[in-house]
Amino acid sequence: MLHLSGQKNYIKNSLQIKKPMVYLIRKLRMITDFERDRHMELKRNKSKKREAIYDALARVTCHPTAEMLYESLKDDYPELSLGTVYRNLTVLEEEGRVKSVSHEGGHAHYDARTEPHAHFICRNCQSVMDLDLTDKTTKLYKCIEDNCGFKVENHSLCFTGLCKNCLNK
Numbered sequence: 001m002l003h004l005s006g007q008k009n010y011i012k013n014s015l016q017i018k019k020p021m022v023y024l025i026r027k028l029r030m031i032t033d034f035e036r037d038r039h040m041e042l043k044r045n046k047s048k049k050r051e052a053i054y055d056a057l058a059r060v061t062c063h064p065t066a067e068m069l070y071e072s073l074k075d076d077y078p079e080l081s082l083g084t085v086y087r088n089l090t091v092l093e094e095e096g097r098v099k100s101v102s103h104e105g106g107h108a109h110y111d112a113r114t115e116p117h118a119h120f121i122c123r124n125c126q127s128v129m130d131l132d133l134t135d136k137t138t139k140l141y142k143c144i145e146d147n148c149g150f151k152v153e154n155h156s157l158c159f160t161g162l163c164k165n166c167l168n169k
């Protein structure tokens with residue numbers, strides 16, 4: 001009898017210990033669920049902002065700077081900062097979804113058109129324009145390959161000078 005009641009007490013005690021433990025585990029699980037949801041929400045907001053920046057860039061052909069993109073988005077995304085735009089553009093460039101074009105001493109301009117193509121940058125108004133030189137660069141690729149035996153895969157071609165508007169001023 002004594003032995004049995006001792007065992008009963010042991011079970012009773014271990015249940016008493018277990019109860020707060022279960023509560024604690026449940027509480028911890030709630031905290032981690034909350035943290036996970038919060039993390040997911042932050043991630044969703046982050047990628048929502050990134051896609052908004054990408055969409056704004058893909059809509060235009062003027063090769064905007066980070067500042068120009070920020071100005072065009074800040075009314076729709078009041079919580080957006082210039083730093084966030086810069087960071088997301090860097091990520092998008094690392095992912096190969098955007099390209100940057102810049103000339104010496106100038107700001108980086110961004111382009112959602114990622115296949116190799118040539119640019120013209122006006123040194124006066126800083127505007128960046130696409131140049132359609134595909135047939136010429138294809139010939140140039142062939143020329144390099146025939147003369148040097150290299151396999152050309154990409155190029156970055158940027159001309160600078162004055163655009164028509166600045167020339168006529």
Ligand SMILES: [Zn+2]
Nearest residue numbers: 122125163166
């Ligand atoms: Zn110009």
Ligand SMILES: [Zn+2]
Nearest residue numbers: 111113119130
């Ligand atoms: Zn371009």
